Amino acid sequence: MNLFKKLSTAETRRLAAFLESVASPQGTMSLMEARGFIFGVCCAPVASLPSEWIREIFNQGEPNHATDEEAEFITAALVRLYNQQMIEINSGAPALPAQCKYRDPCAENFEPGAPLHDWCQGFNEAHVFYFDAWEAGIGNDEEVMAAVGFMVLTLGFFDDRDESRHMLDVAFEVDLPLHEMAPIVRAQMPQVMKEYARLGRSMYDDLLEDDEQDSAKQSSASSAGNNILVFQAPHHVADADERRHQAEELALQAHQEPDLEKRVALARKALFVSEECPRALLILAADAASNLDEAVDYYRRAMEAARSLIGEEDFNTFSEDRVFWGAIETRPYMLAKLGYADSLWALKRQQEAISEYEDMVRLNRNDNQGVRYILAIRYLDVGEPQKTQALLREYDDYNAWWAYTSALCAFILEGDSNDARDLLYSAIHANPHLMSFFNGRRRLPRELPDYYNLGSVEEAVIYTHDARATWRAYPGAVGWLAEGVAESHRRFIESLSKNSSSAIGKKLGTKKPSAKKPAAIKNAASSKNALATQKASADKKTSATKKASATKKASATQKASADKKASAAKKASVTKQATSKTRAAKEATSAVSAVTQKSSPAGVGPEKPTRKKRT
Known part of the structure; x- marks a missing residue:
């Protein structure tokens, strides 16, 4: 951190809030009191470490920091206040804080919390804290002692009202009421601050001439480490x-x-x-950042830091080439500039924001950040469609931003013209999802997508977020868009119907009649005669086939009849032979039976033959 840089407004507020919070020990100085105290520390005729006087600001207690970052910030902020005060002293122009103005009525300036009161109280505490050092520097020089006493009474005048009345009577020896003397003292304070600081620094330089003091200073410097000595160089x-x-x-x-x-x-x-x-x-x-003003301050500081790192010579070179983004070291600057412009626009500082956008497009003609899309909309927001039209002509883009913004710009300048309609239909073709978000049928997500593809829902979401308010600001624009979407749908359905009819006709083999009717009729007649000839030939072939089939069938029948007769004759012969064999068998059986009956024992008959089962 640059400990010699002046605190920003946001940093000053943060420091003030911490000093007054419960995280600080009881009795901690307010910011204005701390500034008076730090002035006294800077003027003291002795070297001092931050660890010594910072502890005094917190009333010898330890603050309760929530994080390490907070501890580092508070310590660094107090050191930066000290270094800034030292810069003013060394330049010979120490000054009271701007808030330390005299107020009417007089009593208000002595109340705790009043800037003059708190600053004077802090100064008095610093002089008391370094009283021994001042006493050693003054020594026995009564003239210097009186001068220092007068300075202390003046610079601590508004600390206590009763003490101030007493000083008027004893020290200043003036016969004026407090409310008349107070503004006179306030007017003298800047000059007295210069004298007090000059005297303190002179005493310190005298002390450095002593070898022992110089050795002690070197010892302090070597042991101080990162605490930063009071008079440490950059x-x-x-x-x-x-x-x-x-x-x-x-x-x-x-x-x-x-x-x-x-x-x-x-x-x-x-x-x-x-x-x-x-x-x-x-x-x-x-x-x-807790608010837009704080965000603007952060972005501004980021731009300044980035430009400082680039260097003015390189910055100008990159600017002339108009390819600013091409140099890697320029990108933090461009990112900060975009955030700065967006924040300015959110704060209704429209012309300032547009100037930043324009400068970005000028610096980087390729516009890798897509600033042209934002700028084209912003021109319309402030009622400058001609500038939008000129910007649209500079870039050949095909996406939702360029297409829809081109259509809107044409509608604003030309109304519902043919060219405007053509641009609108092209835009709807580029991304058909937009209208559902414009008319509220679909809600925008809480968080915008990080990426998108051309023609995607994500692209429609981002464009709606950025441009819907612009469309609504121009009377009739959203209605015109809705009509265009409806007409586009109608055309699409009609086209689809025609394509379907053509496909079906081609599938069935139907053809539309030709415009040349005589030739078509002649071709049809020829086709008819050819078909008749083909049919007669086919009939003749069919008749011959039938006749041959009948002849073949008759021959087969005759053959079957002859075969049947032969089979019957054969069967009769076989039957006759079988009959003769059967008769002979019976006769043989009878003879055998007669013999068996004669030779067999009584009661025992012949064995019955087994009958085979049919299969």
């Missing part, structure tokens, strides 16, 4: 480069961290290491 360039490198590594870790709190903490840690870290500022703008 860091060397080599150290700054190393810190920027470390900060960039932390910022890359933050970019990859999915947890929001950890991501923000890493980004803040990166800024603590080096304020020239645009990537960390971009993360804080997106994830840590």
